[in-house]
Amino acid sequence: MTDSIRTLIMGGAQGYMIELTRYLAAAGGVTLVLWLGARWTESRRIQLRTPDFADWQHEVINSLITMVTFAASTMLTIALARMGIIHVSMAAPPIWLAGVEFVAVVIAHDAYFYWMHRALHLKALFRRAHMTHHMSRTPTPWAAYSFAPIEAAFEAAFLPLFLLIVPFHALVVLAFLLHQIIRNVIGHSGHELAWSGFTRSRWTGWLTTTTHHDLHHSEGRHNFGLYFTWWDRMMGTEHPRYHEKFEAIVTDRPALTPSSG
């Protein structure tokens, strides 16, 4: 075995372990919080249907497979940086610059995700690329990476593509990756922990809630956004009863989600 092949395998294994740690820590952490706070969080369950072992198994197995693609993308990004094709500085940026870079990458990822997600719902792509993710009708935190390989490749392509255009700091990339997995896991947690009025407030209504993405899983025709509600509102794809369903959950009225039976 040549040194370069050995380095490639070691790098891939390391990349996979980093992805696995990120996934286990985030999905495990949110599961633990929901379990420890069950007295309160149970009343915030979005659907009446409880995910069973088969749901959980499907989500974990597909996430483990997805992480192979994510590790490959990490290796590609590192290789491109070493070749000088993308520019990622290892130095600590000034706080203001870190803030600007973080906001820019999150807004760019939100736009990329919305349009990629709309494309994945086209007839030509849905069965092959996105149905695996939608097999989670009642998602759990473990659905965060439950993608078909084609969707995993689309998801993983964002960061190297973004870094090809914008020079960046490694610390901000790390913060972005942490933010991404935490928001992703919360969006699939099946419990609404935000408060009444959250979706209509001018201060918080632009952030997506767990109900927002849960409605996408249970009904599939609205709410394509990731972090923000902007794109869905601009493009007319927000669920017409989003606010009503959200309020029903957080004010302890019976859940209204159709797949709740």
Ligand SMILES: [Zn+2]
């Ligand atoms: Zn979808």
Ligand SMILES: [Zn+2]
């Ligand atoms: Zn989802």
